[in-house]
Amino acid sequence: MPTAVVLAVMRQGAGLPLLLASLTGWFILAAVDRRYPLTELCAASIGLARLWYPPIGGVGQPALVLLVVASFAMALAMMAPLLTVQMTHLWIRSLARRRPRAIVLFSLAYAAVWTAAMTLLAVASAGLAVLGIGWVASLAVAALWHATPARQASLNRCHRLPRLGAFGWLADRDCLAYGFTSGLWCVGACWALMLVPMFVANGHFLAMLAVMIFLLVERQMPSRAVRWRMPFAIYSA
Amino acid sequence: MTVTRMNLWRLGNDWNPTMLWYARAVRDLQTRPITDATSWTYLAAMHGFDQELWQGYGYIDATTSLPPAEARRRDWDQCQHQSGYFLPWHRGYLAAFEAIVRASIVKQGGPATWALPYWDYDEASNPNARTLPLALTAPSLPDGTDNPLATPFRYGDAGDGTVDIDPSQIRLDALTEKAFLGSRSGGSPGFGGVPTGFSHSGGTNGMLESEPHNNVHVEVGGQQAAPPQNVGLMSMPVTAALDPVFWLHHANIDRLWEVWLKRDPQHANPTDAAWLNGPSGSGARKFVMPDVAGNPVFYTPRDMLNTQAQNLNYVYEDTSDPLGGAQPLAQRAVTLGLAAARLPAAVGGGVTQHAELVGANDATVQLGAAPVDTRVRLDRPTTARVIQSLRSLAAPGAAAREPDRVYLNLENIRSESGSGSYSVYVALPEGANPAEHPENLAGTLSLFGVRRATLADGPQAGNGLTTVFDITNIVDRLHMSQALDVEHLPVRFVPGAKTGPQQGVTVGRVSIYRQAQ
Numbered sequence: 001m002p003t004a005v006v007l008a009v010m011r012q013g014a015g016l017p018l019l020l021a022s023l024t025g026w027f028i029l030a031a032v033d034r035r036y037p038l039t040e041l042c043a044a045s046i047g048l049a050r051l052w053y054p055p056i057g058g059v060g061q062p063a064l065v066l067l068v069v070a071s072f073a074m075a076l077a078m079m080a081p082l083l084t085v086q087m088t089h090l091w092i093r094s095l096a097r098r099r100p101r102a103i104v105l106f107s108l109a110y111a112a113v114w115t116a117a118m119t120l121l122a123v124a125s126a127g128l129a130v131l132g133i134g135w136v137a138s139l140a141v142a143a144l145w146h147a148t149p150a151r152q153a154s155l156n157r158c159h160r161l162p163r164l165g166a167f168g169w170l171a172d173r174d175c176l177a178y179g180f181t182s183g184l185w186c187v188g189a190c191w192a193l194m195l196v197p198m199f200v201a202n203g204h205f206l207a208m209l210a211v212m213i214f215l216l217v218e219r220q221m222p223s224r225a226v227r228w229r230m231p232f233a234i235y236s237a
Numbered sequence: 238m239t240v241t242r243m244n245l246w247r248l249g250n251d252w253n254p255t256m257l258w259y260a261r262a263v264r265d266l267q268t269r270p271i272t273d274a275t276s277w278t279y280l281a282a283m284h285g286f287d288q289e290l291w292q293g294y295g296y297i298d299a300t301t302s303l304p305p306a307e308a309r310r311r312d313w314d315q316c317q318h319q320s321g322y323f324l325p326w327h328r329g330y331l332a333a334f335e336a337i338v339r340a341s342i343v344k345q346g347g348p349a350t351w352a353l354p355y356w357d358y359d360e361a362s363n364p365n366a367r368t369l370p371l372a373l374t375a376p377s378l379p380d381g382t383d384n385p386l387a388t389p390f391r392y393g394d395a396g397d398g399t400v401d402i403d404p405s406q407i408r409l410d411a412l413t414e415k416a417f418l419g420s421r422s423g424g425s426p427g428f429g430g431v432p433t434g435f436s437h438s439g440g441t442n443g444m445l446e447s448e449p450h451n452n453v454h455v456e457v458g459g460q461q462a463a464p465p466q467n468v469g470l471m472s473m474p475v476t477a478a479l480d481p482v483f484w485l486h487h488a489n490i491d492r493l494w495e496v497w498l499k500r501d502p503q504h505a506n507p508t509d510a511a512w513l514n515g516p517s518g519s520g521a522r523k524f525v526m527p528d529v530a531g532n533p534v535f536y537t538p539r540d541m542l543n544t545q546a547q548n549l550n551y552v553y554e555d556t557s558d559p560l561g562g563a564q565p566l567a568q569r570a571v572t573l574g575l576a577a578a579r580l581p582a583a584v585g586g587g588v589t590q591h592a593e594l595v596g597a598n599d600a601t602v603q604l605g606a607a608p609v610d611t612r613v614r615l616d617r618p619t620t621a622r623v624i625q626s627l628r629s630l631a632a633p634g635a636a637a638r639e640p641d642r643v644y645l646n647l648e649n650i651r652s653e654s655g656s657g658s659y660s661v662y663v664a665l666p667e668g669a670n671p672a673e674h675p676e677n678l679a680g681t682l683s684l685f686g687v688r689r690a691t692l693a694d695g696p697q698a699g700n701g702l703t704t705v706f707d708i709t710n711i712v713d714r715l716h717m718s719q720a721l722d723v724e725h726l727p728v729r730f731v732p733g734a735k736t737g738p739q740q741g742v743t744v745g746r747v748s749i750y751r752q753a754q
Contacts, residue, residue: 092422092592092594093423093594093648093746093748094594095593095594095616096593096594096619152694153694156693156694156698156699159698159700160698160699160700161649161698161700162649162745163601163648163649163745163746164746165597165599166594166597166614166616166748167597167616220434222696222697223694223697223698224694224696225694226694
């Protein structure tokens with residue numbers, strides 16, 4: 001069934017470009033992984049703690065840059081396929097000549113929010129790893145968050161299609177604001193699950209792929225009443 | 238045996254057998270508990286259910302035992318709106334209801350040929366067509382018992398319980414739309430709606446759904462003029478099917494589907510599997526109705542195409558064309574001053590081209606009890622493309638292609654109330670009385686379904702609804718009077734109903750789109 005959903009998403013107008021953007025993210029991640037293993041970069045060891053706290057043996061600024069690049073790439077890889085509705089909204093509601101500009105402005109704001117969030121999550125995961133937290137504990141945290149009304153409220157707001165100005169700086173402002181708020185709600189909905197792969201030492205990429213597919217299938221469902229829910233039960237009313 | 242659905246008014250303004258049996262059957266269904274899938278309340282809840290509102294109207298109370306959660310999840314809150322499934326889902330709904338009502342009639346000794354009447358509010362030869370006959374309004378049946386077809390929660394547009402629909406609210410322009418399915422690209426939303434998944438509350442109204450369907454709902458339901466200013470049952474999807482008029486209104490909408498198919502050989506139902514198979518994808522709910530014994534029967538749009546097939550088995554008394562064969566292209570040719578011979582030769586086929594934004598207003602519009610004006614700023618290069626397309630047909634040796642069609646989009650319509658409507662005028666002359674310029678009427682915006690779409694955590698995520706009006710004829714006239722090449726086009730919202738929300742109705746953006754043909 002997830003395969004059918006993924007295929008249905010890809011058949012949408014924005015599906016293929018977003019799939020290509022996602023693949024780009026995966027390639028960057030693979031490239032970073034060759035230079036500096038993601039398993040260390042993202043946690044599952046105290047590698048990142050060493051990065052963040054040079055006194056205990058950091059590897060310097062280049063590794064920090066890599067961390068930010070990897071955070072951006074991870075957001076690009078895993079979040080781009082979730083944005084078909086937003087991209088279609090920007091495309092339809094903008095003047096034809098302003099469409100690329102609208103998409104770039106949205107993407108800049110959205111990516112900035114996610115890159116910052118992923119960097120913080122990676123650092124946090126490193127700290128938690130030092131404390132002995134593993135993937136099972138992180139999955140439990142994700143399950144708890146996914147059961148909360150706050151998480152459902154965040155997910156519902158990922159479906160918002162705001163008014164977009166058509167002309168001038170008002171149009172630019174609206175696209176930036178749309179990207180920024182979409183990014184914030186998206187982080188709110190996805191942060192806990194995005195944290196889990198960081199604790200998976202073996203099969204890091206597979207865990208990321210599984211999380212991405214879950215989030216993609218879930219995002220195709222309409223918003224639901226805000227209440228406590230069985231975590232990960234995306235088909236319940 | 239195939240039964241014939243008759244015109245409500247042609248049955249007579251009295252207790253004719255068809256309406257008398259309808260009343261007796263409705264009373265029977267109303268005695269059944271809500272846990273019975275063939276009860277009045279269970280069937281109405283399949284369209285939509287709101288526990289708080291239903292308690293307010295007295296259909297249930299705090300002690301009422303509801304059906305098991307599993308059955309409610311499968312059956313209730315199922316109506317398809319703002320969707321290309323609007324027509325086929327409601328056809329199945331009507332057929333199930335009709336069969337259950339007929340079974341009750343037969344059980345009571347009535348005719349096995351009973352069929353649901355349709356309310357043709359647009360019947361030109363009948364001056365009373367826009368009102369309701371005695372059977373739906375009389376307080377009692379001939380035997381002196383209460384009339385179950387008359388509800389106190391039907392307020393009409395004056396809010397006093399009188400139903401008399403304004404003629405401007407029942408325009409049948411949707412019948413001239415060539416494609417069944419449209420798109421959400423800002424252009425035509427199609428005669429039957431836009432492709433969606435399971436859409437209990439969607440985003441963009443299809444043309445028939447918008448006018449006359451939504452308008453009639455709100456005109457009949459209305460809002461009580463006197464305190465406590467209740468909203469009528471028909472004004473909201475979650476209560477609409479509790480009013481016996483609902484079924485006669487939807488029989489007419491279903492009939493108009495047949496009229497549309499018949500009036501032009503180019504009109505055809507969708508043939509793509511996604512529409513024919515219904516929302517059967519991953520995790521999607523299926524369309525389901527109870528049979529006369531209350532057992533669930535699943536169906537898809539594919540099962541709803543032939544009304545004379547065994548599962549439906551009905552025809553309409555009259556499916557003649559109320560527009561007398563009028564074709565929009567012929568009308569355009571007249572407006573644009575072209576000879577009939579210059580009409581494009583090949584159009585139709587149901588292919589909907591992507592649309593392109595031409596302009597938009599600059600802020601959210603707040604609607605209320607008084608008329609409100611806004612201005613759509615036009616993008617000069619895109620407007621020039623519209624003008625060029627309009628001119629191209631007049632050029633010697635021009636290709637046989639219809640010029641751009643133009644659409645007014647009312648985006649993100651939000652309201653806490655389901656009642657109320659607004660007549661929307663485009664390019665009214667300054668200081669003009671809108672009532673004297675019906676040629677500038679783009680359409681009527683009704684708030685049916687808007688309340689639910691406004692809920693932040695509802696299925697529409699608080700985005701509200703979008704309604705699209707075809708304003709090609711208005712734009713053609715502007716072009717011919719050299720008034721299209723302008724900075725702004727004025728748009729005016731005039732409250733339609735005499736009662737309705739005084740505030741809290743907003744239109745997120747008013748925009749204009751061109752769609753190449």
